Amino acid sequence: MLLNLPSPRGRNIYRGYAGDFGLAGTIADETLLPIHLAYGASAAKRQGCEYDVADAQVLRYGSSQAVDVVRRSTPDILVSWLALPSLHDDLALLDEIKRAVPGVVVVALGAVCNVMPEEVLLKSNVDMAVCGWYPHYNLISQAIQVLRSSGPGQAAFDKIGGARYLKQGQMVQSPIEPCEETLDELALDVYRQLPIQKYLRDVPDIRGSTIKCISIATSTGCPYACMYCPYPIGYGRKVTHKSIPRILDELESLKTNFAVTGFSFRDQLFTHNKQRVEDLCDEMVRRDLNVKWHVEARADEVTDGLLTKMRRAGCFRIHYGVETGSPEMLRKTGKPGLEIDMAKKAFKMTKEMGIATTAHMMLGLPGENQETLKISLDLLCQINPDVASLNVTTPYPGTKLFRMADEKGWLSTRDWSRYTSFDAIMRTDELTTAQLSEARKVMRRRFRNFKLRHDSEYRRLYLKALPKAVLGRLASLFRS
Numbered sequence: 001m002l003l004n005l006p007s008p009r010g011r012n013i014y015r016g017y018a019g020d021f022g023l024a025g026t027i028a029d030e031t032l033l034p035i036h037l038a039y040g041a042s043a044a045k046r047q048g049c050e051y052d053v054a055d056a057q058v059l060r061y062g063s064s065q066a067v068d069v070v071r072r073s074t075p076d077i078l079v080s081w082l083a084l085p086s087l088h089d090d091l092a093l094l095d096e097i098k099r100a101v102p103g104v105v106v107v108a109l110g111a112v113c114n115v116m117p118e119e120v121l122l123k124s125n126v127d128m129a130v131c132g133w134y135p136h137y138n139l140i141s142q143a144i145q146v147l148r149s150s151g152p153g154q155a156a157f158d159k160i161g162g163a164r165y166l167k168q169g170q171m172v173q174s175p176i177e178p179c180e181e182t183l184d185e186l187a188l189d190v191y192r193q194l195p196i197q198k199y200l201r202d203v204p205d206i207r208g209s210t211i212k213c214i215s216i217a218t219s220t221g222c223p224y225a226c227m228y229c230p231y232p233i234g235y236g237r238k239v240t241h242k243s244i245p246r247i248l249d250e251l252e253s254l255k256t257n258f259a260v261t262g263f264s265f266r267d268q269l270f271t272h273n274k275q276r277v278e279d280l281c282d283e284m285v286r287r288d289l290n291v292k293w294h295v296e297a298r299a300d301e302v303t304d305g306l307l308t309k310m311r312r313a314g315c316f317r318i319h320y321g322v323e324t325g326s327p328e329m330l331r332k333t334g335k336p337g338l339e340i341d342m343a344k345k346a347f348k349m350t351k352e353m354g355i356a357t358t359a360h361m362m363l364g365l366p367g368e369n370q371e372t373l374k375i376s377l378d379l380l381c382q383i384n385p386d387v388a389s390l391n392v393t394t395p396y397p398g399t400k401l402f403r404m405a406d407e408k409g410w411l412s413t414r415d416w417s418r419y420t421s422f423d424a425i426m427r428t429d430e431l432t433t434a435q436l437s438e439a440r441k442v443m444r445r446r447f448r449n450f451k452l453r454h455d456s457e458y459r460r461l462y463l464k465a466l467p468k469a470v471l472g473r474l475a476s477l478f479r480s
């Protein structure tokens with residue numbers, strides 16, 4: 001059985017995000033398509049075994065309903081994905097499942113298993129924490145094959161690449177290397193086993209009209225080593241591409257069978273291979289798909305020609321990681337090769353192309369102080385994106401930043417439930433976590449005021465959305 005664990009009460013976990021560590025989201029009723037669940041189901045299907053797939057999160061199950069669903073299925077093997085902000089709850093629930101379904105072999109996956117398998121194994125009765133790369137198709141195929149032919153037990157675990165398990169209270173590791181991953185093996189009919197319409201998320205275009213989008217991955221992995229970034233940990237350093245015909249078939253199938261016409265491409269480096277992007281865009285136009293999509297891209301990887309093709313093929317928004325306005329901080333901690341001027345140029349070209357822009361900034365990178373915060377706000381106002389996403393830096397375990405923060409005593413907690421990507425849990429030499437939280441609020445407010453003063457379209461959309469936002473706020477106050 002493949003089980004997407006429920007979110008703990010009062011939280012909304014986006015599993016698979018933040019490099020597969022998972023984010024604790026801010027929109028209570030939003031669930032993003034768990035791409036890993038679709039790949040897990042594909043692996044089980046292609047192995048020819050009877051299997052169940054359940055997304056307890058989108059069905060808003062509590063713990064007891066999730067246990068019941070597994071009890072009814074009585075699987076031999078249960079595969080689940082752990083997230084850092086919900087780790088405690090995830091492990092407690094898996095333990096409850098093990099008590100309720102005697103004999104089930106519980107296999108845990110996710111970036112957490114890559115960097116802290118011992119913590120997973122020692123704090124739970126999970127049988128195996130397996131190191132591997134998102135979305136784990138090959139890993140799950142291998143685990144099913146081995147466990148079906150050899151039965152559960154340490155001899156079998158040793159034949160699974162990246163498996164870690166306990167032997168007499170000590171963690172041991174399979175001698176086989178973790179599996180490389182593949183993206184072409186997604187079985188499109190597994191989408192029929194998931195409530196696809198519940199995963200659609202509104203994403204605004206440049207005119208503020210919202211487009212309902214579903215998440216898909218056309219490539220995974222990143223060879224870069226930005227010190228703060230968890231993606232290479234959970235998705236691997238090797239870039240794996242889905243073939244262009246497979247991408248097109250997937251888009252077409254979702255459009256034809258589920259009337260989905262908006263897509264969130266979840267690739268870390270969508271524009272890394274320009275020729276591939278051009279070929280993909282050409283093929284989308286040739287097949288007259290008529291869909292809309294948005295992507296993340298590196299500002300130093302886009303050109304006028306590439307943006308023209310992307311726009312023609314339906315790209316309506318690009319998210320750029322700007323990170324900071326300080327050139328020195330960017331050089332030390334940011335993306336190799338990216339310069340502030342490149343970011344400015346990319347935003348200008350993208351806007352001129354009629355594509356909406358989102359700038360992602362991180363507050364609290366090493367070296368952050370009041371002066372660098374001001375420089376970042378100035379840059380934000382210069383590039384003037386449609387949306388600014390301002391987050392405080394979370395040092396994910398396994399990153400260079402986490403090691404640095406640990407050594408320097410910058411971490412305020414090791415309570416993983418606070419590693420949400422929104423809580424300030426790391427200070428810098430000059431700013432406390434409280435100052436960073438406050439700085440985030442102030443920057444958001446100042447940028448909003450800047451947009452209200454200088455962007456008539458933003459002003460129009462802001463005023464239009466205001467009554468709904470006020471009602472939503474009041475509703476949440478009454479609920480709490």
Ligand code: SF4
Binds near residue numbers: 321
């Ligand atoms: S380029 Fe850097 S920030 Fe982007 S995914 Fe790769 S390591 Fe992460």
